[in-house]
């Protein structure tokens with residue numbers, strides 16, 4: 325049984341509640357962010373935590389595949405972070421926002437694009453208020469961004485699959501099903517049950 329999540333939803337679906345075979349063959353690429361770590365978040369695991377000045381300098385040096393500003397904080401995926409995953413022979417998983425998706429589509433990475441969508445803006449607001457990590461202003465900005473992202477996510481051609489995250493167990497199963505169909509060599513292995 326998957327409980328509702330404390331840390332980032334997508335990495336948690338992929339890591340904490342997945343089967344051993346899945347952990348073995350896939351990896352989440354660690355993003356950079358200028359936002360402050362939340363309680364329990366570790367540098368280099370949940371994010372590479374950095375500051376605006378250093379991040380801007382690295383972007384200017386061409387070290388990032390994609391960057392986005394989200395709720396006043398910068399986020400980005402460095403080429404190094406993707407290469408680190410690829411070097412291990414694993415499939416690299418990027419957890420990125422709308423602007424990042426647009427940018428990554430312009431690279432030659434040929435990604436499989438998955439949109440994990442909240443059931444509604446109202447439900448997303450309830451979830452975020454329950455988590456209680458954003459100030460009111462940041463929460464409002466985030467919901468505005470989410471509205472735009474949901475619109476973008478639903479436009480045909482922007483993603484390969486839309487996963488409705490009304491229930492985390494169901495969202496997880498749909499993600500496994502998508503992987504089974506689209507990632508070579510994963511068809512049989514995804515037939516096992518998630519026992520967490």
Ligand SMILES: Nc1ncnc2c1ncn2[C@@H]1O[C@H](COP(=O)(O)OP(=O)(O)OP(=O)(O)O)[C@@H](O)[C@H]1O
Nearest residue numbers: 328329330331332333334451452455489490491492
């Ligand atoms: N199926 C679900 N049921 C209940 N709560 C959920 C579910 N999926 C996600 N949440 C909660 O909703 C909140 C927002 O999730 P969302 O995926 O938008 O952000 P996140 O990736 O977890 O974090 P970040 O703020 O770093 O982007 C989180 O607190 C998460 O724990």
